[in-house]
Every structure is written in structure tokens, then in C-alpha cells.
Amino acid sequence: MIHGGDIYSIGKKVIDFSSNINPLGSPANLKEHILNHFKEVEIYPDIKYRALKQKVASYLKVSENEVVVGNGAVEIINNAILMFPRIIIFIPCFIEYVLRSKLYNKKLLMFHLGSDFNVELKPLYEHIKKGDLVILGNPNNPTGKKIEEDKLLEIAKLTEKRESFLLLDETFHEFCDGYDSIELLRNFRNVIVLRAATKFFALPGIRLGYAYGKKEFAETYSKYELPWAVNTFAHLAANVIFDEEYINRSKEYIREQRNYMTKKLEEIKGIEPIKTDCNFMLIKLLKYDEAYIHDRLLERNILIRKCSTFPGLDNTYIRVAIKTREENDILLSALKDILEV
């Protein structure tokens, strides 16, 4: 398993802590909107994504010609990697940065995140050169850590100075507090900020990814884009999901549960939760390995993410989503049972 959310291999009903989806579910009005416009599935989606880009642009507060869209964020990652000869990443990270780079025979520079899983500036200063693409998870998956504002500004300056590009994978953005990188980095020409409906809007099945980048980037990107990459239902979703009330309610809920989970996990012996900025937590196992904890939890119908498949992590880490209070309590109590016998 190199990805979370694979409940299909389990063969029984589980509480899925392996995929990091908004526990409040998708925006309530989506189903009705899709129903009312169902007939549109019988015509080709706009190959230029005009209305879709308008909705996304308005949500991101950018221009329509600064938006690209894709069949989930992963397609935009894929196409961005195709566009550059050399890719620079820090591990652990989302494994597709590695897999897609290797598939296309790209040069790939991988550095380890520093102490506390923070991005290190030194290797960037030493290695970034013209034409590189630096990909940083912000917050990073599986660590949950958002890059500090000052450090991010410094990285953007460095990549611009070196005539390279910076792709911020922000598919978990809305779960976090603090700065908005699109606002923060508005004046840079070389920054791409990737987001998606998948996680925060709880729509992994609808496949809607979108990114902000300058017009020149968006134009080049369109050459790599497959026609009709975004399906009709994803188009329709963009009409209704960017709802302020839903967004604020979700952020508030996750903030509470993150604090609660952090506190409660810290109290459990034999594990060390890594401080997170978003809706999932990496946990260092001090007593057992990932397989033991995974299997014991699965006996209790709880699915978590083993982390040794992340480049840069070994089998002493697991990742868990932050879900509803009720579900979180089930996980906490199961972990206590397993670890504190």
C-alpha cells in the first residue's frame, strides 16, 4: 500500500483513519445541485474550463488566467513534473513526487527534512539551479507541518533568483491556520500553489484539483493537459462547494479536534505524536513497529496508515487522520488498550 484510503483491500467495514478527509463530509447542497444539472453529463465539459476556472479564481482571489485545473491534484503534480527537467523534493513526502519523476526519467534530488521534520534551507541554497522545480508539501504529508512564513518567503526569493519554480502542494491548506501562500507570494512570478476539493471538501471521488500560477505558467501547462480532464460533476461541484459557512465550521471543528487529539495522544505511553498543523498526525512508535499497531487496530476495525512506504521514514511511524470526536475517541481508546497493557 503506497496510498491511504484503500478500504477495498480490507474486506470488512472499518473506521478509516488512513485517508485524511474532512470528517464533516462534503458540502450539503452538492447532491441537489448535481441532481438538478445531471443532464449535463451528456455533453462534453468545456475543454477550456471557462466557468470552472471562474469559480476557482473567485475562491482563490486570483484571475481566471492564473488558474489550472486537473483530474485531482495528482494530475497537476504529474503535468508539472513533465514540464521540468529536474525535480527537488524533501522526504518524507507524498510518494507520487518520486514515482512520477522516475517514470519520466527526470533528475530527482531528494533531501531529508531536518530536525522536527522542517524544510532545510542549506541544500536549497547549495543545489537549486535554473529550470529546477522544487516541490514542497505545505502542509507536508505525512508530517502535517506547514512551512514557517519567513522561511517560505526566503525559499520563494531563492527560487525566483535562480530562475527555478516552486510548487507548493497545499491540498490540505484549509485545515491549517495562519498565512495564505497565494496572498503571501502574489508578487512572485515562479510560484505555483496547488489545492483540491479532495481533502477539505471531502470529495476524493469527484477528482477536482486546481492550482494558482502566473498566466505564463498556465499557458504552458495547457499544452500538457489532456482534453476534458475534469469531469462534469467536478465542474458542478465548483459552483457550490466554496461556501464560507461550511469552510469556517470545518476549520473550527478540525482545530478543536486537533488540539484534543494532540493532548490525548501525548498522554498515551509508547508513542510520540509529531506536532501537526492540519488534519492528520504522524506518530512515532517507541515500543512496537507499524505492522503490529496496524494489525491490532485492524482487529478492532480501525484502519491506519503504515508509513514505511514513505521515502525517508522507517517502520516505526504511523499516520492517523483527525476525524469526528466520536471516532477519535474510538482510536484513542484502542491505542491505549494496545499500548498500555
Next chain:
Amino acid sequence: MIHGGDIYSIGKKVIDFSSNINPLGSPANLKEHILNHFKEVEIYPDIKYRALKQKVASYLKVSENEVVVGNGAVEIINNAILMFPRIIIFIPCFIEYVLRSKLYNKKLLMFHLGSDFNVELKPLYEHIKKGDLVILGNPNNPTGKKIEEDKLLEIAKLTEKRESFLLLDETFHEFCDGYDSIELLRNFRNVIVLRAATKFFALPGIRLGYAYGKKEFAETYSKYELPWAVNTFAHLAANVIFDEEYINRSKEYIREQRNYMTKKLEEIKGIEPIKTDCNFMLIKLLKYDEAYIHDRLLERNILIRKCSTFPGLDNTYIRVAIKTREENDILLSALKDILEV
């Protein structure tokens, strides 16, 4: 415009003869099925597509491990092109064979279709070598012609002997009568047959493409595949659309309308319809160019496909879909008006 169906650039309501979709619309039970399973959009689709491949395999009468799926047929074409160093095609054809080959710097051999737009064997015998991918539309777009059974068998034998692959793009398959290439070519190791829900099942917006190929091909293909490329609604569609009654009724309707349109178009002066095997027709213009006919029809709220953007055709061709009897009559009468003044 390099693709049909772009009604979004028109700015008014038109009868769209530029995209070739089943005029009977999508299978009736789809909407209810999606409604009943709407909640599934909140979980990741099966990254291994187990249930989906089962449904497709059963429809194609092949094994599950002989099926690949994609975000529309075009994604499978894209990934297949990525897998081979050299691509051989005949023009005119679907333009993405050319665009994707060029994007990935593949060697591309393009031959012209022969007289009556048929595939020529001579260039294949002369050029195919080990590792090539030959892509043939069957029926071809924009000519509507299905390859003769004997000729197809000969091509399959030749490509197998030369250790190359044959990709049959059969996205319009069900509209045609005659042999089924999957059945016909079952014993070849090197044949890929591509189909889709897009055209015959009238679901261009759902993005469901699928192909038959031997297990070894399917396994290699999976390395190129993006995770979760097929969305939840496309998964759901596969549960209900492969309905025999709907398929037979659609085939019968198209057969009737194809005969009707062929006869009626042949009676109109100044044009020469090219004999088609499926649900669209290429028309040679004898008096005017494509722009003139396109613009006169658009004044009457009818959108057709200009064909000079197809490699291998000039501006004296248009392509029209075969739609409902009522719509076909509107087109026929408009063409008469324009051409027989």
C-alpha cells in the same frame, strides 16, 4: 477548434452535430443509481479498480486482469503513447495521436489513408519494426470507416510478427455492425482494444474509458496510470450502463438513421458524403469551403465540425453526427437550403 463539442465558444443554443454522441441519451437508470450511491463520492475510489474492472471485463467478455481503465479513452491513448518509442498512424485521424506523440518527443510515422480512406498495408509492411505502436481508429474518426475483417487480421499478424503493438481505438465500436475485434483478435498477444462510455453511452462528461489488452500489457500500463484516475461516478456508471436492451435499441436506431442520412445526403447537390460505418459522416464539399458551410449552418443554430484541423484533410470537408430523425431532418433541410439555391 481541434475538437468537436465545443458549444461553449458559440454563445447561443445550437443543435450540436459537431460531437458524435448517441442521440438516445444515456441509459435511463444511471441517474437513480448515482443518487442512491452519492455518498461514495466522499471516499477514495478503489485505486485498483477491482469492481470497475469486473464490470468492464464482463461486458467485454474478457478477464479482469485484461482490462485497463482511464479518465476517458484519451487518457489511455496518452499512456499507451508514453509506453512506446515510436508511433505509427494513418491520417486523417483523431488529432490527439499526433499531439501526445509530439509532446513526449516520440518518433511519429504518419501515412495517408488510401483511396476511399482505407488503411493501406504497404507502408505497414515497409516500416513496422520491433517496439512500435500502431494506432488505428476502428471505426476511424473522422472517416467513420471500420477496417475490413481480413485486413485487420493481416495487420494483427504483421504487428505480432514484428514484435510491435496494435492499438485499435474503438471508441465508436457499438455504433457499427459486423465483427467484434476483441473476439476476432483474442489469440493475439499484442492487441489493445480501446473503448469508452463517452460516445455510445452518451456520457462524455463522466470520463470513463477502458481497454482490453493481455495481462502483461495491463500490468505494464498500471505503472503509467495516475492514482484514482477514474472518478466515483464513472465507477457507478459501469454498474448500470452495459444494458443489452439499451444497446440493441441504440444500435437499431443508429442503423436506421445512418441509412436515412446516407440516402438523403447523397441526394443533395454540391456535397459528397463518404460512406460511413458508424454514427457520423465525413462530407466532401464540392462547391464551398468548410467555413462557408459552417457559418451558414450556425446562422441556423446548427453546429458542425470543420475538418481542416484534422491532419490529412483540407478545408473542403465537414463532419456531421447522426442524431435523432427530427434533428437530422433539420440539418438536411438546412444543407439543401444553403447548397441548392
